[in-house]
Amino acid sequence: MPLPRLIPCLDVARGRVVKGVHFAGLRVVGDPVELAAVYSDSGADELVFLDVTATLEERGTLVELVRRVAERVAIPFTVGGGVRTVADATRLLEAGADKVSVNSAALERPGLLTDLAERLGSQAVVVAIDAAGGAVRSRAGTSGTGRTAVEWSREAVERGAGEILLTSIDADGTRAGYDLELTAAVVDAVPVPVIASGGAGNAEHVAEALEVAQAALLASIVHEDPHGLGGLRERLRGYGVRLRDAA
Amino acid sequence: MKVAVCDYGAGNVRSVVLAFERLGAEVGVTAEPENVAGAELAVLPGVGSAGSAMARLEETGLDEALRKRAGPTLGICLGLHLALEESEEDGGVEGLGLVPGRAVRIRDGRVPRIGWAEVDPGGEAYWFAHSFAAETPAAVSTSEGLVAEARSGAFTGIQFHPEKSGATGARWLERCLSRA
Numbered sequence: 001m002p003l004p005r006l007i008p009c010l011d012v013a014r015g016r017v018v019k020g021v022h023f024a025g026l027r028v029v030g031d032p033v034e035l036a037a038v039y040s041d042s043g044a045d046e047l048v049f050l051d052v053t054a055t056l057e058e059r060g061t062l063v064e065l066v067r068r069v070a071e072r073v074a075i076p077f078t079v080g081g082g083v084r085t086v087a088d089a090t091r092l093l094e095a096g097a098d099k100v101s102v103n104s105a106a107l108e109r110p111g112l113l114t115d116l117a118e119r120l121g122s123q124a125v126v127v128a129i130d131a132a133g134g135a136v137r138s139r140a141g142t143s144g145t146g147r148t149a150v151e152w153s154r155e156a157v158e159r160g161a162g163e164i165l166l167t168s169i170d171a172d173g174t175r176a177g178y179d180l181e182l183t184a185a186v187v188d189a190v191p192v193p194v195i196a197s198g199g200a201g202n203a204e205h206v207a208e209a210l211e212v213a214q215a216a217l218l219a220s221i222v223h224e225d226p227h228g229l230g231g232l233r234e235r236l237r238g239y240g241v242r243l244r245d246a247a
Numbered sequence: 248m249k250v251a252v253c254d255y256g257a258g259n260v261r262s263v264v265l266a267f268e269r270l271g272a273e274v275g276v277t278a279e280p281e282n283v284a285g286a287e288l289a290v291l292p293g294v295g296s297a298g299s300a301m302a303r304l305e306e307t308g309l310d311e312a313l314r315k316r317a318g319p320t321l322g323i324c325l326g327l328h329l330a331l332e333e334s335e336e337d338g339g340v341e342g343l344g345l346v347p348g349r350a351v352r353i354r355d356g357r358v359p360r361i362g363w364a365e366v367d368p369g370g371e372a373y374w375f376a377h378s379f380a381a382e383t384p385a386a387v388s389t390s391e392g393l394v395a396e397a398r399s400g401a402f403t404g405i406q407f408h409p410e411k412s413g414a415t416g417a418r419w420l421e422r423c424l425s426r427a
Binding site (some may be wrong): 001002003004005040045067070071074075076093094095096098099118119120121122123124162163191192193214215244245246 | 262266374
């Protein structure tokens with residue numbers, strides 16, 4: 001298996017990075033391109049940009065941001081939020097993104113995953129799943145879907161998703177640790193890589209998540225001190241996590 | 248150094264162009280066979296599926312330009328698979344035949360295989376994102392038992408993405424340019 005990955009997630013709204021607690025009370029924490037460069041220099045393995053307000057406001061995607069990020073950083077990055085069509089996704093990849101992440105649009109029209117995988121390859125198609133109490137929520141956590149995270153993970157992969165970005169709404173923003181039970185259930189259910197998301201408060205939490213999942217998403221834990229990512233990597237090595245040498 | 252990046256609608260052309268431009272290369276993006284023929288280094292990037300990519304190479308005439316080319320050519324990821332004799336992707340696709348062997352679906356581990364993985368010899372980690380891998384006698388390096396790089400004549404094919412492999416990838420591309 002490839003090495004475990006640390007993935008800072010930049011939730012963006014109106015062109016700024018924000019991070020909410022329980023998806024509410026969004027607060028601004030920085031400029032996306034500047035932060036991307038800092039994380040890249042500090043050894044991030046990959047980046048994720050999620051436009052957290054795109055679905056709610058029915059806005060388009062973030063092509064210009066993607067272009068600027070691609071000019072500044074030479075590590076892979078995923079973009080999500082408001083991706084509804086193959087054309088949306090293709091524009092993002094042509095601008096320099098490596099993967100697109102789809103959430104609500106795939107729940108509404110699961111065939112979108114197949115269309116995306118046929119056009120872009122499944123390695124470029126991430127399905128983002130937000131779960132509370134094991135049940136999938138859509139539209140930035142505001143609506144129920146009647147699906148469990150495990151069922152939807154399996155279906156999404158069968159339809160073409162090549163990776164799962166699994167966020168526990170229960171754990172998100174709490175800094176009390178990842179939802180390891182939920183993560184393990186999804187990892188066991190699918191043959192593709194899983195990115196654990198929500199709840200990181202310290203290095204030990206991240207190390208625990210990386211024993212279960214193939215990658216860990218990082219938000220509040222790194223945004224308050226982006227240069228501290230290098231130190232986090234060192235602490236994780238101390239816990240025996242094999243991370244790449246990013247020098 | 249004049250680099251021609253083949254643009255046949257298969258994915259991450261912009262990232263490849265930016266990576267070479269950071270190294271000071273003069274990069275042209277082209278679907279014209281004559282531009283590929285005349286470049287000091289030709290690059291065949293690619294993400295997506297082998298079947299549709301091969302069809303687009305044939306539509307543009309880039310397939311013949313790449314077959315006839317005597318100068319150095321670099322194939323990245325799908326660009327390596329397309330250079331082989333065949334790929335088992337999409338029910339079987341005939342490749343350019345620049346490198347002996349075929350692309351087969353990865354059988355072990357989580358697929359797609361996504362992430363940073365070490366390449367041997369050398370031990371440096373590069374970015375991989377693939378569901379198929381080359382099986383070829385032309386392999387010169389591997390990553391977890393899968394072909395990472397193959398060379399045949401003037402063609403070099405790599406499974407990883409140097410354009411997305413940070414400083415390690417930039418050093419790889421610099422060596423590639425200095426050989427070309």
